[in-house]
Amino acid sequence: MYFEGAIKAQERAEAKQEALCGATSRCTNCPARADAICAGLAPEALDDLHQLSRHRVLRKGQTLVWQGDRTDIAATVISGMLKLSAATADGREQILGLVAPGGFVGRIDEARARYDIVALADTELCQFSGPGLALFASRHPEIASALLGKTMQELDRSRHWQLMLGQASAAERVATMLLDFAGADLEAGGCYPFPLSRGQMAELAGLTIETVSRQISQLKRNGVISVLSRTSFSVRDPHALMALAGLSPVAATH
Amino acid sequence: MYFEGAIKAQERAEAKQEALCGATSRCTNCPARADAICAGLAPEALDDLHQLSRHRVLRKGQTLVWQGDRTDIAATVISGMLKLSAATADGREQILGLVAPGGFVGRIDEARARYDIVALADTELCQFSGPGLALFASRHPEIASALLGKTMQELDRSRHWQLMLGQASAAERVATMLLDFAGADLEAGGCYPFPLSRGQMAELAGLTIETVSRQISQLKRNGVISVLSRTSFSVRDPHALMALAGLSPVAATH
């Protein structure tokens, strides 16, 4: 789900090449537009929205927003990947969400940010000011509706993890993550990437690095998956993996 | 936060008495309106919205939506309290959210419900059809904006619990819940209700009944709180309670 869009990231190379030509031209060629809040916007409205936006590039590891900042940044991810993560006073971290191309981050109102927003890879953004976007949305119901839809989708994802973190065992959490990485086109023998390091997987699943590693090793031992490299795996027994993920009521709908 | 609105529930008695008089009259007297999505709507628009709504009463324990149902119910809570909860295949339950008067539940699009919606107390609703409300929102930016605001607020709450469930110890989770029950007006000696049973508190915090009970007993032993009855407690040492909750970065902003 999160990661399907990431594959398109390579395709953006050419879009990057073309220097500042017409505003609309950049938008029509935008690789994220089909999934973004501006999808299906009429040409002249798209042009207006483009006037409000600022193209921005984050390098891997760079932080867009710091937890506790008073900021009203809003943005669509064009390429790359962002993570939203909150840290506790004593340094424990929890990844709250991942945002793939076409996804939306930020707030409409200006309030203290409750989490960091950090680039997991080099990331291009189409950035807006929150109030500016809100004003635009008030005049363009299709944008307001798209914003609501994106936010509800994020709410569903967050609640899905709420269930996982509250009730699932380590094995169930890891199996669920792998299914998520595999995406919709899960099949026996299929090869999929680990888009996150073990440490990031641990932060997402509310586990330690060691536990994630052990669970992956056990799936390997049981013949459910093969680990091809540090960053990719193949699924030998999709049915077993889904059975292990078990409690995810959301899986079926993705 | 969740529970401040609940106190107003008693005040609704008179509103209930008045039989069907003018549509707008019912809305203007609605005890939840100040916090609901219809707050600040112009009189004629309010009247239009009222035409789309259906007043409904749920008895305690009654279910509005079943997990897995294909439904598009949307509603504002007028009085009482709803819980959103998801169950795993083997019966473990997790409370995903609580909705107090003025709060909004449901979906705009028709999709499979990912969680149950159940009344924790006798509850009055102002119910809409999702698409009907969406259409209304597309013509009334202030409603679209209010819906987005409510949804973002729910997203913040869900992510707050994501952090709790992923990283916090049992002691931290229970302390955080008690602070939540106390609400904004926390003070030494202040007396507050347990709006949830121990079992419900456990479902919310991702713990067992026994662990919740033990944590409360320990807070009692350490002089941080007193338990006055099964359903109320007083805070002897607010500072200690906040220190124990510790990692909640959200607490400060409520």
Place this chain on the structure above:
DNA sequence: CGGCCTGTTGATGCTTATCAATTCCTGTGG
């Protein structure tokens, strides 16, 4: 080729779940 970061594996202990027994409210009926 060597250093370093990431990941794996092992040993141990703490936290919390589980199972079981008892006590305490609360509401009902005598």
Place this chain on the structure above:
DNA sequence: CCACAGGAATTGATAAGCATCAACAGGCCG
């Protein structure tokens, strides 16, 4: 008003699961 029944809550004993600490292996880049 008091006694009693039944559920809710508390407390205790034990065990499972995961974190923590520690050592080691493997791959990548300079």
